[in-house]
Amino acid sequence: MPPPERLRIVVLTGAGISAESGVPTFRAEDGLWEGHRVEDVATPEGFECDPDTVQRFYDDRRAHLATVVPNPAHLALAALEERHDVLVVTQNVDDLHERAGSRNLVHMHGELLRAWCQACDGRFGWDGDLLARPACPGCGEAALRPDVVWFGEYPYGLDRIDDALRRADLFVSIGTSGAVYPAAGFVRSAHDHGTRTLELNLEPSLGTALFDEARHGPAGAVVPAWVDELS
Secondary structure (H helix, E strand, O other), X not given: XXXXXXXXXXXXXXXXXXXXXXXOOOXXXXXXXXXXXXXXXXXXXXXXXXXXXXXXXXXXXXXXXXXXXXXXHHHXXXXXXXXXXXXXXEOOOOOHHHHHOOOXXXXXXXXXXXXEEOOOOOEEEOOOOOOOOOOOOOXXXXXXXXXXXXXXXXXXXXXXXXXHHHHOOEEEEEOOOOOOOOHHHHHHHHHHOOOEEEEEEOOOOOOHHHOOEEEEOOHHHHHHHXXXXXX
16 A cells, blocks of 8 residues: 655644643633733733732743643654654744644743843743843843733744745644734635635634534544544
8 A cells, every 4th residue: 555645734733732831721711811911921011010920920830831742642743743844833822732742833922931131132941930130141231021922012033934834735723713913814724825724623623614524523532533633
């Protein structure tokens, strides 16, 4: 039997894939993010108004990463790289894709395990706290903040993502709400380029009708099953 066709696949992942590992989802039904108003902990204005609260919030989230592990959906996507040309674009700021083994990855909303210096514009790997205002490894100034994209800031890697969508055979959205742009617009871009589209989500998203196919259920079940089909 001939080997399966090697496909060019762009996978978008959102909070739903990491929720099954115990990472809290972005926003609860009451509109709060782990007990905080989003405006207070996920905007430049919130950081300017109360930097201590923002730093403490992300310090706690960073520490929580040590308590969670990749789930079968993360592991299946890493395995998919062995058989197809895969770019994982994640809206998540955790490191579960990396720990699962994914290598071709764009963190469009930044990473909890990186810090950004407001003085020298340097970006550094960071696994400790930022509340105590540690010195920047590059310039020595106490001007570090989480390297996380907040509302009103420009996501990372959009040119690379757009180029990948132009060349892809398949676009897959996993665990996303379909409500946050620009990621929610990727399915339209894929369609514009003639790319097949698939949604894998716990339940129908706001953009389900835009996909060529949708499958619903826990990511830890539906993602490995889909990956097995491509073997």
